Amino acid sequence: MVVSKRSSAKRYGIRYGARLRDKIGRLEKEKRDTNNCPYCHYRSVERLAAGIWLCTKCNSKFTGRAYYTGKKVEVSVVAAQEAVPAVAEPAQE
Numbered sequence: 001m002v003v004s005k006r007s008s009a010k011r012y013g014i015r016y017g018a019r020l021r022d023k024i025g026r027l028e029k030e031k032r033d034t035n036n037c038p039y040c041h042y043r044s045v046e047r048l049a050a051g052i053w054l055c056t057k058c059n060s061k062f063t064g065r066a067y068y069t070g071k072k073v074e075v076s077v078v079a080a081q082e083a084v085p086a087v088a089e090p091a092q093e
Helices: 008-012 018-032 073-083
Strands: 045-049 052-055 061-063
Touching: 008 018
Parallel strands: none
Antiparallel strands: 045 052, 052 061
């Protein structure tokens, strides 16, 4: 007997195949979950658009994955800061 999975993909009924319905259900669940902010580490990040996220606590806007913030957001911010070469100040006479 098949166990019924409760998800938002249930609206598709029998159409599109079980594997695709399961994948859509998991993606939509991840999209609705609350995510941690990579800056203040507070659990209050909202999705503005595909890949654009906003923390409601510290009001920082950052990019991430399309349906979730991603595991390496904080690492990529640090890597981007290290990749920018330090500008040497000109010698004053």
